[in-house]
Amino acid sequence: MPLRDTAIMRAVNFIVRSPAVLRSVIRDRQVANREKHFFSVCAIKNESRFLSDWLTFHHGVGATHFFLYDNESTDNPSAVLSPWIDAGIVTLITWPGRAQQRKVYAHCVRTFWRSSRWIAFLDLDEFLFSPKQVAVRPILERYLSCSGLLVYWYLFGSSGHVNRPDCSVIEAYTMREESPRLISGKSIVNPRFVRRIPNAHNFALWKGATVDTNGTALPYDRFFDKRVAKTPVFDLLRIKSLLVSVTSGFVRKSRTRGCILPKSCSQIG
Secondary structure, three states, X not given: OXXXXXXHHHHHHHHHHHHHHHHHHHHHHHHOOOOOEEEEEEEEEXXXXXXXXXXXXXXXXXXXXXXXXXOOOOOOOHHHXXXXXXXXXXXXXXXXXXXXXXXXXXXXXXXXXXXXXXXXEOXXXXXEEOOOOOOOHHHHHHHOOOOEEEEEEEEEOOOOOOEOOOOXXXXXXXXXXXXXXXXOEEEEEOHXXXXXOOOOXXXXXXXXXXXXXXXXXXXXXXXXXXXXXXXXXXXXXXXXXXXXXXXXXXXXXXXOOOOOOHHHEEOOX
């Protein structure tokens, strides 16, 4: 495409998007510093066996609210969730259907954009934490000028277990790959600036780009381009992503990724 045509298309895109960008900025200014929650987590679930571990862990590092979408659970999660709901810590939404993750995330952004400055979008086998300190909030406060923050993950395998130990999943699975073979992670976003959700990892934003903790911009359409993020950073925040099933009674390895046997892993968090 000639440079002149490219410039014209950029100008047209700017004009078309300007009202939506302005609306997102106005929304942010309306609620900034007045949100009920600073750091929340959104997840879609269909089993609850280890949900208590996941909630307790993230509440312990500073998440003050959870937007949970019940995707056709079959094991009566109310027994686990009732105390959290009664305490006002969990909002539970019933959401049936298959392959609903992006739709759930979009609903969360549209519905709860006033409620939280940051929303992390995680799975129930992913645990967000800082290797430097317990509380995550002081770290997130460093990125208030950003619209999205990418946190890279380490993949954890079965740690030598064939059957699941009778302890929390955090205590049970402690062995991970020494260096990431799949450079990926999950996003924590300001919901006012989310434009669309092309995948579950990185969101398209109206204003700015998602950055990692080094401040490197990671545009969503080049998220998996190793030229953009060839050196993932784990210094301030990281995600412990479990490759074993946390919703069944037995350890099952991933067919496509990750270390499963102790000899291929490192005893590091």
